[in-house]
Each structure stands twice: as C-alpha cells, then as structure tokens.
Amino acid sequence: MLGGTQFVGRAVTEAALARGWEVTVFHRGHHAPPPGVAELTGDRTAEGGLAALAAADAPDADGHTWDLVVDTWSGAPSVVRDAARLLSTRAARFTYISSRSVYDYPTPAGIAEDAPVVEGASPDAGDDQSYALAKRGGELAALDAFGDRALLARAGLILGPWENIGRLPWWLNRIARGGPVLAPGTPDADLQYIDVRDLADWVLHAAERGLHGPYNLVSRPGHTTMGGLLDACVRATGSDAELRWTAAEKILAAGVEPWTDLPVWLPPGELYDTLHQGDVSLAYAAGLRCRPAEETVADTWAWLSELGGTAPQRPDRPVVGLDPETEAKLLAD
Secondary structure, eight states: OBSOSSHHHHHHHHHHHHTTOOOEEEEOSSSOOOTTOEEEEOOTTSTTTTHHHHTOOOOSTTSOSEEEEEEOOOSOHHHHHHHHHHHTTTEEEEEEEEEGGGBOSSOOTTOOTTSOBOSSOOTTOOSOSOHHHHHHHHHHHHHHHHGGGEEEEEEOEEESTTOOSOHHHHHHHHHHTOSEEEEESOTTOEEOEEEHHHHHHHHHHHHHHTOOEEEEESOOTTSEEHHHHHHHHHHHHTOOOEEEEEOHHHHHHTTOOEETTEETOOOSSHHHHHHHSOOOHHHHHTTOOOOOHHHHHHHHHHHHHHTTTOOOOOTTSOOOOOOHHHHHHHHHO
C-alpha cells in the first residue's frame, strides 16, 4: 500500500488486514498506519525517496515481492510513474485509485468507462496539473508500467469514516448543533457516492479476480437522496435540527458555492449530471456492493465523536462548509 495511513489508503489497508492478508505500508511517516502492517518509509517526491522499496526482496518464483500494489496519489503523475516503474517487476498487479474527473467535461448523464477522457495528460507531468490531468496522468503511468495488470478505479464522491476532506463531517457537526439548518435544493435530488469501505472491499475483490482497465466506482444514481442523507445525519446525531429546504436559485443568488460551501450538494445542471448520474453497471456486474446511507452516516458520526468532533483535514484541500452568518441570513430572508 502506497500511503495507507489516511482515508482511502487506510480503508484499503484495514480491509486487507481484515482478510488476513500480509500488508506492507510505504509512507512518509507523518501518520501512524493501522497496527499489524509491515512499514517502509520514504518520501516519493524526494530524490532517493523510493530507496526502501528498491531494497525490498523479491522472494517468490516470479520475482514478486507483492501480489498487489494500491496507489491513491493525486498529485504529480511523475510520482506515480516512478513508483510504478520500480514496482513493475516486484508486484503482480497495480491498482490506481483514480477519479471520474478524468472524463472530458462537460460529461453527460449516464456515461460509462468508454467516454472520452481529458486531453493533454502525461505520466511525466509535474505538480502543476489540474486535478483531472493529474489523475489521468497517473492512470497513464500505471498503464505504461503494468499494462493489462493495472486496474483503474475511477472513484466518484467518497464518504465514510477517516474522511479528511470534511464533507460529511461538516454536515454532521452542523446538524448536531441543532436549530434551523439550511438544506439546499430539493430533498428528492439523487446522490451518487461510495462509502470508502465499499471502495476498499471492491478493489481487493477485483485484484483477487485479476480485473484490469477502468471501472467507474461509485454507487448507483439515487442510492440515496440529499434528503435521505441529511435525515440520516439528524437521526445519527440525535439532533433537534429542523431542515429548511431552500431553492437552489436563492442559494446561488446569495453567492454560495455548491460542493464547497454546501458539501455534496450540486444544483441541477452539467456538473450534477457528471457527479451524480454516471453509469456504474460495469462495477456492479463485477461485484460492487454499496451499504445503506444510514450506515455510512452513523459510522462516520461514531468515528467523528471519538475524535471530539474535529475531523482530520488534508492540507492540500480547502476547508469546506457554509459560514454561520451566511446561513443565518439565508434562513431569515
């Protein structure tokens, strides 16, 4: 596991340990990995940072040290390239946790894995790329090194315990405070996301089956709704919150940013179709199962409560959430 200490990487590590697998975590040493793993340390972005991986033995008959490598990197594609090239003779398979952002935008509703992807991506690119180009460049790096031994897990919105982006934690903390809560749009708006643990389980299942190539990895559209998600937050927190559903036009006119000020939510339009209306039939046919939203929300609240209500925050991502003054003004109008 390249990383393996936070959010998606940690979930994959935990899932592999639960299966009884032997897991090696290669990380920078900033956060402790789950107990029970073997550790290698190094900074992939520094010169000589892969030395610990290069020094690992290759004990089996095929020369492989590991059956599977999982990489979640979302920065410079060249970092994926260097690790994948080094590991191509030391690992049987490589899974890259990519993103549905690699599809050429605007992306119509119902797109599958054969939809056009962004142009201009390169596995040799540095860290001056957009997120879409960086993820596509990472895919190309994985394919260059592993070919048909590479699986590209194009995840959508990811929620669940260990989240370090802040989307579901923000809603849980806001609703836990109680009182009138600005609820965006309409409660029946379909949502499409994946619990990080379901993502992890499917990735390992896919590796066991030898799957390769791209898969859209997210729940079916309408797995829950915006109303279903926020109602689950009310129940999980035991709050007296009153959800006040507010028209998208009013919210947008106030300068509120969907997705960032109001996490998860998008008004109807191209971006909504891209993120909440994708075709995931291939992954479901290959064994993807998504737990109910109520379970994701309740487990995330339990984890967040153990932390005292403050979730970890990735330093390379903006803090999300609507400021109380703007919310109060919108509720008062």
